[in-house]
Amino acid sequence: MTALTAGKTVTISVLKVPAAPRHRKTIERLMRLQPAVQRTLTRVAKRRGRENPRNQRGGRMWTSRIPATRCVSASLGATFPLKVTAKIIPDIQAVSRFIKIA
Numbered sequence: 001m002t003a004l005t006a007g008k009t010v011t012i013s014v015l016k017v018p019a020a021p022r023h024r025k026t027i028e029r030l031m032r033l034q035p036a037v038q039r040t041l042t043r044v045a046k047r048r049g050r051e052n053p054r055n056q057r058g059g060r061m062w063t064s065r066i067p068a069t070r071c072v073s074a075s076l077g078a079t080f081p082l083k084v085t086a087k088i089i090p091d092i093q094a095v096s097r098f099i100k101i102a
Contacts, residue, residue, distance in 0.1 A: 004093075004101070006086045011102045014078045018098050026095050027074040030088065034080055037072060044069045 004010070018024045031037065045068075053064045084092070092101070 004084050004089050006084055006089070009081055009083045011079060011081050012092075013100045013102065014074055014076060014098065015100050016098045017074060017076050018095070023095050023098060024074045026091050027098065028072050030082060030091060030095075031072040031074065031078070031080050033082060033088070040071055041069065044071075 012030065014027060018027070032041065048066045048069075052066055054061050055064065056062065082088075092099075
């Protein structure tokens with residue numbers, strides 16, 4: 001594993017899909033930090049906020065929330081660039097046995 005320093009951009013590849021949900025979710029959380037994914041999530045969230053279906057229930061208006069979008073998945077061979085910050089270094093180290101840092 002290369003030395004992680006804040007401010008450096010690295011490419012991360014998924015070598016093994018973790019069986020434990022906590023590790024899989026950590027990798028997916030790291031994948032969601034990409035600027036392109038952030039833009040997609042923001043755009044979809046705004047649209048979801050406008051288009052939540054409303055119906056009357058018990059004499060009051062009820063909003064049926066649409067579930068959040070899952071636009072990334074920790075699949076085998078997935079590669080993504082990531083700008084390292086001091087805040088995410090512990091997360092990267094926690095899943096280091098499942099990923100390769102280049």
